[in-house]
Amino acid sequence: MTRRGLGTLLATALAAAGLTAAVGSPARAADADLVRNGGFENGLSPWSCTSDSGTVVTSPAHSGTGALKATPAGSDSAQCSQTVSVRPNSSYTLGAWVQGSYVYLGASGTGTTDVSTWTPSASDWQQLTTSFTTGPNTTSVTVWTHGWYGQPAYLADDITLTGPGGGDPGDPAPGAPGGLTAGSVTPSSVALSWSASTGATGYNVYQDGSKVQSVSGTSATVTGLAPSTAYRFEVTAVNASGESARSTAVTATTSAGSGGDPSVPKHAVTGYWQNFNNGATVQKISDVQSQYDIIAVAFADATGTPGAVDFTLDPALNYSEAAFKADIAAKQAAGKSVIISIGGEKGTVSVNDSASATNFANSVYALMQKYGFNGVDIDLENGLNPTYMTQALRALSAKAGSKLVITMAPQTIDMQSTSAGYFRTALNVKDILTVVNMQYYNSGAMNGCDGKVYAQGTVDFLTALACIQLEGGLAPSQVGLGLPASTRGAGSGYVAPSVVNDALDCLATGTRCGSFKPSKTYPGIRGAMTWSTNWDATAGNAWSNAVGAHVHAMP
Known part of the structure; x- marks a missing residue:
């Protein structure tokens, strides 16, 4: 998201994601x-x-x-x-x-x-x-x-x-563990246990082929899973000499769950409300169009304390704090969620250690208590640390409870690979994550899940890039399409509302696709997002009237 409708440069995003090709210096001979x-x-x-x-x-x-x-x-x-x-x-x-x-x-x-x-x-x-x-x-x-x-x-x-080597290479590597069993399950976790392997000093747990945990004992609980989803698990034994072959795999299915605030509709529309005047229609929260189910207030600001954020209404809006709070409460009474967005083009909030993660969680929760926000939107366009942002969001969830709304608005480059920090964070918290509304704009052509390059501003661009998220581990209910509300809302990437609707139908039902057609359908696709409700109003509400009505009519 941008305050002035301009995206960050792709090269900056690549560097933030750690995806830089490099040739390093030779290792030390010792x-x-x-x-x-x-x-x-x-x-x-x-x-x-x-x-x-x-x-x-x-x-x-x-x-x-x-x-x-x-x-x-x-x-x-x-x-x-x-x-x-x-x-x-x-x-x-x-x-x-x-x-x-x-x-x-x-x-x-x-x-x-x-x-x-x-x-x-x-x-x-x-x-x-x-x-x-x-x-x-x-x-x-x-x-x-x-x-x-x-x-x-x-x-x-x-x-x-x-x-430096990890131990004595003369010790034999352990054999594969036996007796792997799946025990109790919840909507977001599976308990595992297995038999000890002779000579093992620890064990690695694999979920769907990827290592997710290292433990010292013969049991583990894998968390961060999606409700009603089948997962495949394997375990290996390790010591200083290496890792064993993988155990016989077991499959377990998590129980049903809400996956975020149950008050958010099955198919939802998210809109960003601007706490500043950049030429778009100036709105109060009460002016936000009724088609928006989630209203993201843009933006909270960094403070002098690492990781902490605060929010103050822009004086240029002539909007009292009391009226702002009352308008939030009125939207919530109408079934809407109002959340505070962190970041934007110029946002510089850094959560890079345990202390800043705690500061982030405490400060966001304080804003929720003060203004009545339902949750938080992560819109950090300059990269994030998945370890500590995960820690921060889980700490916030522990404070706020099961109705917490968590949304994200990564740029396209941030969701090209499951190894990228944003994607890893989304997967780490998918048991409490509401929706990822990736920004399909200000990026230029990008790879789709079939490896082909698709031009920005087409149905194929929307569907083939959404496919990466859908096949990379996010539930369909956690994937939304983020587009500008008008040609003035972003530097590039605007598409007519009909193109957004075509892409949603392609993903949900396999109809109205372009040249790219997903190998399967995702009828639970969450919906769409726009920057911003203000630019939508400037354009006569054309975006929310068309996309909102279409999303809410999806079965």
């Missing part, structure tokens, strides 16, 4: 290479590739006689990974030689900030490197490489992780 079979000279083991997408080929190889070849298919990005023992509070350099289009390299579970790097196109072998420091309790990390949806097979070879 460091050990901790990756096992990084040259793929001994087959694929101990690498694990999603959907059996990986194989070892003899040519082309960067060195030796083997290289990894992995082929993305459908919504699978062909991620291949292994878990490596490391030492706490230590520095590591990750490197690989790759070939192909949109090839990624990264490390997760670092205990600090997970890292990734990528190349959009490597017609010949190209080196990728990145580095990280482990946290105070980190004893293992997962290194991975993957391609991109709809792209051809990629190649990787000579993958290395250099730094």
Whole structure:
């Protein structure tokens, strides 16, 4: 969202998301290479590739006689990974030689900030490197490489992780755990237990092929899940010498739940209300059109305390605090939700550690108490830390209760990959998340879930990019289409309301699609969002009259 209708630059967004292609300096000679079979000279083991997408080929190889070849298919990005023992509070350099289009390299579970790097196109072998420091309790990390949806097979070879070794390599790696069982379930969690493995010092839990937890005992509870959803779990055992093969998988389905404030309609329209005058129609909350189910007040401001925010009505609006509060209460009595938005184009709220996460939660809750807001919208266009924003939102949820409304408005680049910070945050809190209204504007052409590039301002752009979120783990009820209300509302990306409605029908029913048609339908798609209710009013309410009526008529 923007205060002046101008998006941030794509290059800035790329840097904020940590998606920068780079070639780093060589590792120190004294460091050990901790990756096992990084040259793929001994087959694929101990690498694990999603959907059996990986194989070892003899040519082309960067060195030796083997290289990894992995082929993305459908919504699978062909991620291949292994878990490596490391030492706490230590520095590591990750490197690989790759070939192909949109090839990624990264490390997760670092205990600090997970890292990734990528190349959009490597017609010949190209080196990728990145580095990280482990946290105070980190004893293992997962290194991975993957391609991109709809792209051809990629190649990787000579993958290395250099730094202090995690233990005595003479100890044998443990065997795979047995007896994995799913126990109690809730709308957002599944309890797991398994038998101990001889020689294991810990265990890794995998959800749908991706590592989600490391624990020291023989049980774990996986949280952050969506209601009424089936998940596949596996467990491995680890020690200083490495990680075992994965256990036999079990499948568990979470119980039904509301997934956010139950008062938000099944199909909803979100609109941003401007607490400033930039040439659009000046409104009071009472003036906001009745088609809007969620009204996001833009914006709260950062304070001098890290992570904390505050809100003050713009004096230019001639709007008393008492009238503002009364108007919020009246909208709520009419079944609407009014939330406070954090960020915008010029917002600089930083939540980068536990203290700032606590400050964020406390200050947002204080605004909810003061003004009666139903929740919070995260519209940070300069990047966010998924670890600590997750911590902040969960702390806020604990204070506010089950009716808390949480929305997000990431830019398109922030939702291109599940490894990006915004996407990871959304997945981390999806059990309490209401909707992600990605901004389908001010971005230019972007990749869809089929790997093809689609031009901004088309039905295909809306549907193929929404597909990434829908196939990346968000529930249909947590996906909305964010568009400008008029040509003056944003620098680019405006489409006629009829295009928004076509995209919603394509996603929900498979009708009125462009050249891209999803492989399945998503009848629970939440709806749409616009910047802003003020620009909508300036244009005679054309957007809310057309899109709002269409959304509310969806079955």
